[in-house]
Amino acid sequence: MHRNVFHCSLSPSTSSADTELINKMNLVDGVLKGNIRDIARLISVVENELPEATNAMQEIFPHTGNAYTVGFTGPPGAGKSTLVDKVTLHLCRLGKKIGIVAIDPSSPFSGGAILGDRIRMRDIVTEKDVFIRSLSTRGSMGGLSRAAGDIAKILDASGKDFVLIETVGVGQDEVDIFKTADTSVLVLMPGAGDDIQSIKAGIMEIADIFVVNKADREGADGLVTSIRQMLDLNPKPGPWRPPIVKTIATHNEGIEELFSAVSEHREFLVSSGSLAERRRERLRAEIIRLVERRVSKIIQSQIRQNGRFEELIEKVVAREDDPYSCTERIVGPLEKK
Amino acid sequence: MGKDKIIRVMVAKPGLDGHDRGAKVISRALRDAGMEVIYTGLRQTPEQIVTAALQEDVDALLLSILSGAHNHLFPKVMQLLKEKGGEDILVIGGGVIPQDDIPGLKNAGIKEVFGPGTSTEIIANYIKENVC
Numbered sequence A: 001m002h003r004n005v006f007h008c009s010l011s012p013s014t015s016s017a018d019t020e021l022i023n024k025m026n027l028v029d030g031v032l033k034g035n036i037r038d039i040a041r042l043i044s045v046v047e048n049e050l051p052e053a054t055n056a057m058q059e060i061f062p063h064t065g066n067a068y069t070v071g072f073t074g075p076p077g078a079g080k081s082t083l084v085d086k087v088t089l090h091l092c093r094l095g096k097k098i099g100i101v102a103i104d105p106s107s108p109f110s111g112g113a114i115l116g117d118r119i120r121m122r123d124i125v126t127e128k129d130v131f132i133r134s135l136s137t138r139g140s141m142g143g144l145s146r147a148a149g150d151i152a153k154i155l156d157a158s159g160k161d162f163v164l165i166e167t168v169g170v171g172q173d174e175v176d177i178f179k180t181a182d183t184s185v186l187v188l189m190p191g192a193g194d195d196i197q198s199i200k201a202g203i204m205e206i207a208d209i210f211v212v213n214k215a216d217r218e219g220a221d222g223l224v225t226s227i228r229q230m231l232d233l234n235p236k237p238g239p240w241r242p243p244i245v246k247t248i249a250t251h252n253e254g255i256e257e258l259f260s261a262v263s264e265h266r267e268f269l270v271s272s273g274s275l276a277e278r279r280r281e282r283l284r285a286e287i288i289r290l291v292e293r294r295v296s297k298i299i300q301s302q303i304r305q306n307g308r309f310e311e312l313i314e315k316v317v318a319r320e321d322d323p324y325s326c327t328e329r330i331v332g333p334l335e336k337k
Numbered sequence B: 001m002g003k004d005k006i007i008r009v010m011v012a013k014p015g016l017d018g019h020d021r022g023a024k025v026i027s028r029a030l031r032d033a034g035m036e037v038i039y040t041g042l043r044q045t046p047e048q049i050v051t052a053a054l055q056e057d058v059d060a061l062l063l064s065i066l067s068g069a070h071n072h073l074f075p076k077v078m079q080l081l082k083e084k085g086g087e088d089i090l091v092i093g094g095g096v097i098p099q100d101d102i103p104g105l106k107n108a109g110i111k112e113v114f115g116p117g118t119s120t121e122i123i124a125n126y127i128k129e130n131v132c
Helices: A017-033 A036-047 A052-063 A080-093 A146-159 A174-179 A202-207 A220-232 A256-270 A274-306 A310-317 A325-337 B023-031 B047-057 B072-083 B099-108 B121-132
Strands: A068-073 A098-105 A113-115 A129-138 A162-166 A185-186 A209-212 A244-246 B009-014 B036-039 B058-064 B090-095 B112-114
Touching: A017 A036, A017 A052, A017 A146, A036 A052, A036 A113, A036 A129, A036 A146, A036 B047, A052 A146, A068 A080, A068 A174, A080 A098, A080 A162, A080 A256, A080 B058, A098 A113, A113 A129, A113 B023, A129 B036, A129 B047, A146 A162, A146 A174, A146 A202, A162 B058, A174 A274, A185 A202, A185 A256, A202 B090, A209 A220, A220 A244, A220 A256, A244 A256, A256 A274, A274 A310, A274 A325, A274 B072, A310 A325, B009 B023, B023 B036, B023 B121, B047 B058, B058 B072, B058 B121, B072 B090, B072 B099, B072 B121, B090 B121, B099 B112
Parallel strands: A068 A162, A068 A185, A098 A129, A098 A162, A113 B036, A185 A209, A209 A244, B009 B036, B009 B058, B058 B090, B090 B112
Antiparallel strands: none
């Protein structure tokens, strides 16, 4: 599909290296001081993978590790945004500072997106210590955007106590959130038409907390029972038994119970040492991912420079060669270096 | 060299106006034109709009109003944007806005006003040409 995208070319080539450095330093300083404009700008820099993004993240990183991240996922319409709004309000009343990353899917045809999660977050929009950023997946599968993890780090470094991440919920593939958040909450609602069984098994097994929202609707208790039965059938139960919390987000019901569940999970993770372990694993996975991307870029650029690539492809098309030998021809010499 | 930047716009409905069909049509059209559109929903105060626009680092802010309160609300939004460091955001207006009011709004900083019936393609092109 041809992408009909309006692009705006940003060309920093006219700035001197010194000016760029000074600009970048001020941006990071502003973030650390909690300046809204600077936080928003740095998020854009990172999301757009501008050249100064890597350096800025290098400076941001030592200031991360304080915020506790909670991920909210689940099918569309389950009420994730409303829940996030109410939970945030609750946290505000406890004097906490919160960052929210709300992710919606990009259009596969145009590359654009409608980011509408803010509509449900009316209560908290002007709270002084709440920062909300809406993101598009920009083509990423897995429910998050590529930049979501770094954006959570920026909010962390800006002084937030909690970062809440709300993902795209299509009920199938939001696995990424579980690798990014400390506590993952799966939000379901009764009568959505999907059986528990139809939701990918992987998600049901990784969620730390289950929420049955719109619990005043018919089928709520049945859904709770189904989830409980599924948990009972788990052949490999861990030490943490995910609680099932009933909420009616629009009526502000069940929010304190949900917050208690999150706090209990956090205490469990801390006391069992699992929090440190999970965070170590996340950093390990991130480093591997970054290394793989760099290596992939290097190889792709070498392939392009090589020029013989199209010839090699033609040989494979003509069945004079095969994809595996072709790969060996390309990567082999690099491996031997 | 960074990637080309996707344009981010906010479509906001200030005041007590409950007519949102136009805003939704524009939102969809701009999405189809490849932009990321943050739609705030109805009944936004100028403070809510400006806070959101800054946090979302939007390139353009589209204010839609059909209730007649534009002469009060639009300049209020512009004033807040200026106070909080958002003067570089392109602000355009839409909805039911009499021709006579447009010069006053432009004076306050609204760059252009697109009335009912304006083609969405014209609006999309205007944004593209004026944010870079």
